[in-house]
Amino acid sequence: MDARNIGLRNIEVADTKICSIDGENGKLIYRGFDILDLVNHSTFEETSYLLLFGELPSPEQLADFGRRLREARGIPEPMIKNMKNRPKRAQPMDVLQSCVAELADYDLNIDDFSKEAHTRRAITLIAKIPSIVAAWNRIRTGQHVVDPMEEGSHAANFLYMLRGVEPSAEEAKVMDICFILHAEHSFNASTFAAREISSTRASMYAAISGAVGALSGELHGGANVQVMKMLLEIGDPANVEKWVAGRLSSGGRIMGMGHAVYRTTDPRADILSRLSKAISKEKNNKWFEITERVEKATKKWMLEHKGQAIYPNVDLYSASIYYSMGIPMDLNTPIFAISRISGWASHVIEEKFAEAAPKPALYRPKAVYIGRYCGPMGCEYVPLSERKQQVA
Incomplete structure (x- = not known):
């Protein structure tokens, strides 16, 4: 096997309109917009809209999108009870992964496979993942779970739910920029995991849960x-x-x-x-x-x-x-997930509803077998009673 192709390196597996990376020149583009322009002029909410819908919103569209995010911030009470029953030593990414999968239980239209339903699920996940991360940190440290802000930006609300006090405008802006920077990065390991799972026609919750699992590894989000x-x-x-x-x-x-x-x-x-x-x-x-x-x-x-x-x-x-912001180290990767959910969800929707045919194309890469080979008829099976102990 060509060493450059191990791990699917340099193998083109799908088309995308979401993100472009120019590795030689250090450029990162979301839906045609340079990341530097988005950091300087946009917000995480507007960037999330861009990733999901492919265009920058009008003022009315952004206001409606922000309202939908704010209305979806709350966590179902049974989910909070389930988190309270978990061992306090549970890893935040493990808690987040299971909670994302659990959200499927509260989707009253889980059998609706339309694009509109998937967009609604994307908004739900973007809104609720920060709440889950903040709630778990407070539960494991013996503090009461803070209800989300009725107003306020996505970044400010996360810091508020995490700490129980409203952050300064400067802190909220720093967190907002971090969210934008981590929102999308083409076919990285977790995004590919989400798309691969989605290609089986699994639900968005299953795909995003798998992405969270992929992100938890130290060579990726960790x-x-x-x-x-x-x-x-x-x-x-x-x-x-x-x-x-x-x-x-x-x-x-x-x-x-x-x-x-x-x-x-x-x-x-x-x-x-x-x-x-x-x-x-x-x-x-x-x-x-x-x-x-x-x-x-x-x-x-x-x-x-x-x-x-x-x-x-x-x-x-x-x-x-x-x-420096006083955030526990083991929340660094969950914060990555809070940001990347916008990209993940956009890729799941693209995988399921892309205009290019065929869709969905079930991912099935080919492996090169390098194991035991005893000839075209295979190895001879020796009954257990006749086998001798192998010398290491």
Whole structure:
């Protein structure tokens, strides 16, 4: 097998109108719009509308979309009771995955397979996933579950439900930008999982639950948790160069550096770097300085010892932003899901209702068998009583 194709690398599996990534030039495009323009001028709600419907909304359309999101924020009481019965040690991503699947129980029109019904489900999931994440964090820490705000932005409401007090306008804006940056990224592992599940004609809840499971791995959504653990282990800016050299010399990885697609700096990392710097200055902490020195030390070591250029990805600077905002580390990946649900849902809808034929095309990749081979007739079955113990 061509090594470039392992893990479906460089294999085109479907058409999409949702997202384009130019890895050579560090460009990320949502529905034709550069991510930098969306960060500078848009909001997460407007960006979610763009991803779902393919066009920027009119003022009336955005107001209606925001209203629908606000009305769908609440969590069914039986779901809250179920969460209260879970072990407090349960991982937030595991709780989120099961709750997403459980939401199917409350869909009174679960047998409606129309595009309109799927759009309604998308809005429900975008609205409720932040509430689930916030509710679980409060339940596991022995606090009462906070009801959602009747008004307020998507980002402000999440921080309010998480903490129980309204965030500052600055914090809400930072969270809104983080949501926009993480909302979509083409056929990454979790999005592909959602589309593959959707191609079987499974429900949106099943597809999104699978996407949450894929995101939970440390090589995908869990990477920013590993970044923060690294920063805490380093502890001080003066320790960075020695720590990085030791890790790389021993064959280890520097989490938050390098990307499967980008051959230059991830455009999201540039934005997050600026946010991290501003927050570290405001909070008077060392996390931005350590992170920046990790980036520089890793680049230098890789050039000197491997002759390779390496650049930061979205995880490197997002970790310190959330930590500086007082958010528990194990909520970093759930926050990723809060953002990415807009992209996931858009891909599920595209998979089911794309104009291009055939649809849905059931995903069925081919594997190269490299196991035991005893000839065209197969191996001879030896009865259990006649088998001898194999020597390791």
